[in-house]
Amino acid sequence: MSNPVLSVRNLETTFTTKLGPFRAVNGVSYDINAGETLGIVGESGCGKSVTSFSLMRLIEKPGRITNGEAILNGRDLLKLSESEMEQVRGGEMAMIFQEPMTALNPVLTIGRQLDEQILKHRHVSKKEARDRSIEMLRLVGIPSPEKRYEAYAHQLSGGMRQRAMIAMALSCDPKFLIADEPTTALDVTIQAQILELIQDIQEKFNMTVQFITHDLGVISEISDRVMVMYGGQTCETATAKDIFNSPRHPYTVALINSRPKFGHRVDKLQTIEGSVPAPHELPRGCPFQNRCPNALEICKTNRPPLEKMGANLVACFNPM
Amino acid sequence: MNDVILDVKHLKKHFPVKQGLLMREVAQVKAVDDISLEIRRGETIGLVGESGCGKSTLGRALIRLYEPSSGAVTFNGRDFLNLKGEDLRRERRNMQMIFQDPYASLDPRMTVGQILSEPFEIHGILKSREREAKVKSLLETVGLKASHINRYPHEFSGGQKQRICIARALALEPSLIICDEPVSALDVSIQAQILNLMKDLQKKFNLTYVFISHDLSVIEHICDRIAVMYLGKIVEIATREELFKNPQHPYTQALIQAIPRIGEGKRRIKKSLGGEVPSPLNPPSGCAFHPRCPHRMDICDKRVPTLKNHNPADPAHQAACWLYEKQP
Numbered sequence: 140m141s142n143p144v145l146s147v148r149n150l151e152t153t154f155t156t157k158l159g160p161f162r163a164v165n166g167v168s169y170d171i172n173a174g175e176t177l178g179i180v181g182e183s184g185c186g187k188s189v190t191s192f193s194l195m196r197l198i199e200k201p202g203r204i205t206n207g208e209a210i211l212n213g214r215d216l217l218k219l220s221e222s223e224m225e226q227v228r229g230g231e232m233a234m235i236f237q238e239p240m241t242a243l244n245p246v247l248t249i250g251r252q253l254d255e256q257i258l259k260h261r262h263v264s265k266k267e268a269r270d271r272s273i274e275m276l277r278l279v280g281i282p283s284p285e286k287r288y289e290a291y292a293h294q295l296s297g298g299m300r301q302r303a304m305i306a307m308a309l310s311c312d313p314k315f316l317i318a319d320e321p322t323t324a325l326d327v328t329i330q331a332q333i334l335e336l337i338q339d340i341q342e343k344f345n346m347t348v349q350f351i352t353h354d355l356g357v358i359s360e361i362s363d364r365v366m367v368m369y370g371g372q373t374c375e376t377a378t379a380k381d382i383f384n385s386p387r388h389p390y391t392v393a394l395i396n397s398r399p400k401f402g403h404r405v406d407k408l409q410t411i412e413g414s415v416p417a418p419h420e421l422p423r424g425c426p427f428q429n430r431c432p433n434a435l436e437i438c439k440t441n442r443p444p445l446e447k448m449g450a451n452l453v454a455c456f457n458p459m
Numbered sequence: 460m461n462d463v464i465l466d467v468k469h470l471k472k473h474f475p476v477k478q479g480l481l482m483r484e485v486a487q488v489k490a491v492d493d494i495s496l497e498i499r500r501g502e503t504i505g506l507v508g509e510s511g512c513g514k515s516t517l518g519r520a521l522i523r524l525y526e527p528s529s530g531a532v533t534f535n536g537r538d539f540l541n542l543k544g545e546d547l548r549r550e551r552r553n554m555q556m557i558f559q560d561p562y563a564s565l566d567p568r569m570t571v572g573q574i575l576s577e578p579f580e581i582h583g584i585l586k587s588r589e590r591e592a593k594v595k596s597l598l599e600t601v602g603l604k605a606s607h608i609n610r611y612p613h614e615f616s617g618g619q620k621q622r623i624c625i626a627r628a629l630a631l632e633p634s635l636i637i638c639d640e641p642v643s644a645l646d647v648s649i650q651a652q653i654l655n656l657m658k659d660l661q662k663k664f665n666l667t668y669v670f671i672s673h674d675l676s677v678i679e680h681i682c683d684r685i686a687v688m689y690l691g692k693i694v695e696i697a698t699r700e701e702l703f704k705n706p707q708h709p710y711t712q713a714l715i716q717a718i719p720r721i722g723e724g725k726r727r728i729k730k731s732l733g734g735e736v737p738s739p740l741n742p743p744s745g746c747a748f749h750p751r752c753p754h755r756m757d758i759c760d761k762r763v764p765t766l767k768n769h770n771p772a773d774p775a776h777q778a779a780c781w782l783y784e785k786q787p
Contacts, residue, residue, distance in 0.1 A: 176725070182646035296735055297510075326509035326673065327717040328732040335728045353647065356676070356719025360726055383722030397651035399680035401718045402703075407658070408651035408680070414616045415646070 143170035144212060144315055144347040145194075151206035152186075152193045154418070161418040163189040163202070165371035165426075168445070171315075176341070176348040178362030178379070180355065182394075184415050186371040187351045191317045193217075194349075195234055196224050211315060230260045233308035237320035239300040242307070243292040249276070249303050250288035253310055260311040275306040280336060298329040302336065309340060316341075319351045334361055355398050359383055367391045370416070370426025372442075377451035387451050387458040389433045425456070433457040463533075464635060464667050465498040465521065470530035472513075472520045476740065488739045490516040491527075492691035495766075500634070503661065503668040505682035505699075507675060507714070509736050512688040514671045518637045521669065522554045523547075535634070552582055555628035559640035561620035565612040571598070571623055572608040578630040597626040602656060618649035622656070629660065639671045654681055675718050679703060687711045690739055690747040693766055697776040707769060707778040709752050746781065754782055 152164040164186045171177045179187045193204050194216060209216045211232060219227065228234075236242050244252055253272035257263065263271070269288075276284035279302040292300055301321060308316065318337065322330040334357065341348055352358050358365055358379070365382040367374045367390065375388040386392045396409035413430050422428055428438040435457050445454040472491040475484045490513045498504050506514040519525045521532065523540070532539045534550065542550055558564045565574060575594040579585045585593060595605035601622040612620055621641065628636055638657070642650040658681065660666060672678050678685060679699060686696040687710065695708040706712045716731035734751045737743055743750050749759040758781050769783035770776040 182648060298735055326736070327675070328509065328713060328730070329735060331717040331728060332730040332733070335730045338728055354719065355647065356721050359721045359723065360719045360728055363725055378724070380722070380724040394647060395721070397648045398721065399651075399654070399676040400721050401676040401679055402720070404679060407655055410651045410655060411648040414618055414649060 144173050145171045146210040149207040152189050153205040155201045158419040162371050171347050174345050175363045178358040178365045179351045180358045181368035185368040187368050191319050230311050232315040233313040234317040235304050235308045235321045237323045239304040242304050256310050275310050279306045315347045317349045370421050375453045381450050387448050387453045388455050389431050390427045392459050462500040463497045464500040466533040467496040468531040470494045471528045472516055473528045489691045501665050502683045503670050505678040505685040506671045507678050508688035511736050513691040514688050515639050518639050518671050552631040553633045554635045555633040556637045557624050557628050557641045559643050561624050564624050570609050601626045635667045637669045690742050695778040701773050701776050708780050709754050710748050
């Protein structure tokens with residue numbers, strides 16, 4: 140394909156705990172092309188959020204990025220100094236979160252936070268920053284933006300807070316946006332509003348998006364391509380249509396069949412036996428082997444490489 | 460199927476809003492506002508709606524975890540709201556509740572055995588030796604091991620904790636279980652295990668479920684009948700097939716439209732509804748949905764529509780909407 144905006148190779152993020160070190164992200168590689176949305180899906184502890192925080196270099200102790208590279212527009216994010224990284228965050232790349240209150244400062248007005256962000260990344264006057272802030276609030280669909288500019292985060296509803304956070308993330312025209320479960324805490328009708336907004340803005344500014352969620356429905360509608368993660372590794376990558384209609388990895392198949400599918404009711408849902416192993420209990424070889432209906436001897440000792448199978452990239456010795 | 464287990468008539472639950480130095484009551488939040496509903500033995504009735512629609516309050520008011528402000532509830536033919544003392548306690552054995560957050564509903568300092576014996580102690584049923592056997596069989600009923608009896612809640616995963624909560628709810632052999640978002644906090648693959656378990660148990664023990672959820676895919680999977688709520692009122696009620704095939708209320712239509720579809724590929728997402736749920740402190744006049752309704756008419760902000768049948772093909776299908784009424 141064309142040259143990617145983001146190219147991640149062998150990313151490895153390790154947490155050192157009392158129970159020993161464990162790799163929350165264990166050798167993940169992927170590309171995202173310009174203007175594309177890559178959806179990353181998986182259950183709790185699969186490493187999807189740690190992957191995103193690693194790209195933002197927001198991993199805190201006892202965690203550490205221990206290997207790999209992440210090339211954004213030709214520069215390796217993992218090799219930048221902290222001050223260079225500060226310019227990249229909120230400038231070239233930005234991130235939105237599930238809970239906007241973690242990203243918004245409760246004791247500063249929305250406007251003040253937007254201004255600060257703009258002044259940090261752009262050589263503009265205070266007046267220009269203010270104008271831009273209000274324009275951003277209008278862009279994300281906040282009614283009477285001049286009034287909301289003076290408001291504190293707690294004075295806004297959940298949906299409006301999410302919009303304010305998006306305004307802040309987008310205020311300096313990032314080319315790459317990481318959205319980490321941005322609609323998980325919202326009601327369905329508000330969720331649709333926010334997804335529509337993200338798509339609108341993406342189109343308008345030709346933004347590249349990495350969208351993380353555990354919700355198979357949302358991922359199916361918003362992504363061009365989908366990457367499924369389990370135990371810190373990539374199981375499978377394919378287009379949004381292929382991943383749901385012709386999945387090859389046993390985990391992808393099981394995950395899709397365990398979700399009630401609207402309009403396709405079944406009497407009994409397929410389940411995956413057991414539960415996700417604790418991070419320090421992940422087996423050698425394939426992380427899914429102890430719950431996998433297709434497991435072979437080799438799965439216990441060797442890690443399956445991510446390989447092309449038909450239109451999909453699959454990491455499995457015995458795919459469906 | 461005319462065996463009504465719970466008959467709810469004009470149920471209201473209003474919360475006072477107090478303000479100022481003297482904590483005078485300045486307003487009321489009508490969390491549940493005049494709801495009538497018949498729940499039949501052995502069915503699963505779903506309550507859906509967005510945050511603040513009153514679905515959880517209704518669930519709790521049904522079994523008097525919140526004391527209703529007015530109305531009537533008949534449970535198994537008895538006037539439940541006027542029961543007191545020992546009578547109330549005995550009747551309550553037949554109704555149980557499962558909550559969203561299994562972490563918060565289990566005492567971390569009690570073993571699973573103690574947690575599951577408590578219902579028997581409170582109601583003075585079974586001798587202690589019989590209790591242990593019963594607890595072990597309960598654990599097996601919900602797919603755990605009898606040997607787990609001496610473990611503490613933190614030793615279990617989220618899905619297993621929810622199984623413990625289900626076991627506790629089953630202990631006294633209830634006929635009705637209120638399930639308040641029982642799978643919302645769980646991962647997809649664990650959700651499936653719990654939903655399957657709940658279906659199996661329902662068949663085995665002829666349970667009636669009131670299933671509260673904001674997730675319409677889960678609701679479609681598990682419910683026989685569904686009531687859609689908006690700002691304290693039921694706006695539409697029908698069987699699962701009818702509600703999803705032929706939704707009448709514009710709010711129900713918007714909710715169904717907003718469900719993300721799996722496997723149809725990327726699409727341009729269009730919001731199905733603008734605006735947000737208004738504050739229940741200050742609900743809109745007339746039909747509470749009118750400010751967001753794409754079909755709003757003159758009458759809608761003036762008079763409240765009543766919930767009634769507008770579907771000649773299905774007499775059990777009711778909606779509260781002026782669109783289907785002859786204009787006065």
